[in-house]
Amino acid sequence: MNSIKSNRLLSATSPYLLQHAYNPVDWFEWSQEALAKAKEEDKPILLSIGYSSCHWCHVMAHQSFENEDIAQLMNEHFVCIKLDREERPDIDQIYMEAVQAMNQNGGWPLNIFLTPDQKPFFGGTYFPPNTWSQLLIQISKAFKDKRNEIETSANDLSQHFNISDLQRFKNQSADSPINQQMLDNMFQIIETRFDFTFGGLDKSPKFVMPSIWLFLARYYHLTKSEKALQMLNLTLQKAAAGGIYDQIGGGFSRYSVDAEWFAPHFEKMLYDNGQLLSLYSEAYRITKDSVYKKVVEETAEWLEREMTSIDGGFYSALDADSEGEEGKFYTWTNEELKELPENEREFANSYFGTTDIGNWEHRKNILIRESEKELPATAGDVKEKMLSIRNKRVRPGLDDKILTGWNAMMITGLTDAYRAFGNQKFITLAKNAVNFIESNLIAENKIYRSFKNNRSATTGFLDDYAFLIQAYYNLYQVTFNEPYLRAAINWCEHTIRYFYDLEEGYFYFNSNDSESLIARKKEIFDNVIPSSNAVMARNLFHLGVLMDKQEWKNMSTKMIERISHLIQSEPAYMCHWAVLAAELTKGMAEVVIVGKKAETFQQTINSRYLPFTLIMGTELKSELPLFEGREATNNQTSIYVCFNKICQLPVDNIEAALKQIENNKQ
Secondary structure, eight states, X not given: OOSSOOOGXXXXXXXXXXXXXXXXXXXXXXXXXXXXXXXXXXXXXXXXXXXXXXXXXXHHIIIIITOHHHHHHHHHHOEEEEEETTTOXXXXXXXXXXXXXXXXXXXSSEEEEEOTTSOEXXXXXXXXXXXXXXXXXXXXXXXXXXXXXXXXXXXXXXXXXXXXXXXXXXXXXXXXXXXXXXXXXXXXXXXXXXXTTTOSBSSSSXXXXXHHHHHHHHHHHHHOOHHHHHHHHHHHHHHHHSTTBOXXXXXXXXXXXXXXXXXXXXXXXXXXXHHHHHHHHHHHHHHOOHHHHHHHHHHHHHHHHHSBOTXXXXXXXEOSXXXXXXXXXXXXXXXXXXXXXXXXXXXXXXXXXXXXXXXXXXXXXXXXXXXXXXXXXXXHHHHHHHHHHHTTSOOOOEEOOEEHHHHXXXXXXXXXXXXXXXXXHHHHHHHHHHHHHHHHTEEXXXXXXXXXXXXXXXXXXXXXXXHHHHHHHHHHHHXXXXXXXXXXXXXXXXXXHHXXXXXXXXXXXXXXXXXXXXXXXXXXXXXXXXXXXXXXXXXXXXXXXXXXXXXXXXXXXXXXXXXXXXXXXXXXXXXXXXXXXXXXXHOOXXXXXXXXXXXXXXXXXXXXXXXXXXXXXXXXXXXXXXXXXXXXBTTBOEEEEEETTEEOOOBSSHHHHHHHHHTOOO
């Protein structure tokens, strides 16, 4: 940090923007003030986008944004805006698409030049300082000397944004039905892209992409395909044994740079770990593999230890770097391993694949499990000692903003962990996080995006609403606390009112009353975070079943049918849609439990892998539609199993109910 006065970013709520608060650059946040200044002074806008745990964002900041001479060039010729992509994904997705349309590689840091009316005309990612300085001069000169050409180019590019992905990829043929053949086609495509040596998709860098394997779990449940189960298990076992997983502290890094899950990019993101809690918990319910249980337990311990605020909200990310070096906190030199007693050091060497000269670069060791079996119980002390030694090191930077959508993803992960293991701690963490959101991120009948010390002014985007709706009805299904379900219904109605496009039948990423940008996008494709439209389509289907709302079920079906050709051709990028396709193909069992043992019965049923089941319950009675005519009598607990409004006879024991669920032939 330079010993100079602060700039405007000192008042930001984003940890990423605060990292730039002492740059000599005259940074603005994205604001009407900045946009008006660009128009008034007729200057191009330099928009620089990143996030707090982005390694190359830090590098460019140190090399260029902290450099007085470079900052002077930026201040003189541009209105400079710094943006946190995690706080404003709506702006980021527009300008990321612009850079990719210029035939540039996408990624962060994202540096893009705009006309005063926000239209992009040039951009890229990381630039070394000399290149950046020259580029600033060239762009400034071109803006003055070739203004007409720049305006024409920017206008043409902006036209591209206003064509939605749905229009761009639409199929002229009639909507395709959702059926088993479609699921088979998707599985076959994933199989051709699968890495049968190390698991995951056959490429590097390698991201886990949980939605793909959640689909395979459902495909296995439907078809009993041993190949699907093999692919699921190989991926989860290899990832859990690799360096992408923190072998002594729990939690997964964002991706591995190689195809073997060995060398991670060491940042840890909340959204990855929320999804991976769900994935490993589901896999445990299928296989009862003790390694999967250990991964869930250790990841939850990491969440509680390192990522949970005193008020119960979950922080966003941990940086890859500490002391200016990527991975320093997580890797081990031979000298550091010598802090262990000799017998424990020998065990660490054999079990975690460490060597005297290091198994990675610069004589460092990345911890991996040489054996894919679980760590022997007798060696638990070794991990504890190593964790204690590591905790004395300088810690990576913490992005301590609390994002609604990412918290909701983790809440769903915790509810799935509770289903699998019945550990009350998981539900306590989930409830505390919901309480935090309700206390700090919901106001004036709106959901807000972000909190750090106080709530940001940015209202929620579709992903915030979609993931929170999902979290609420998942919490209901493991607690039978009706206010959770009623909150899901309320926010679903709100989302339809403020985000839904009646013409195309999908949801905008921004609400009707949010800031107007140069384009209004709809998020269709999955990335490392599932598509917000796919999540909303599942929400509509699930809540449609739970609340007997045929209109919502119809909306969901139409959404997926209109893009079924895309889902079949690109399942790796449409896999959350594929999960919904499996649910629509099989149909969802409606399980209603009434009586004093409702919660006990729920825990037992939820511990089974029943991905095509939605569950409701009450000890006495409820006004919800599916409870009509169903009240507790004579101290008896009854279980009602129905499929598409066709009901089996009520039963009073779990095994009988499970047989009815498994006999669903839809």
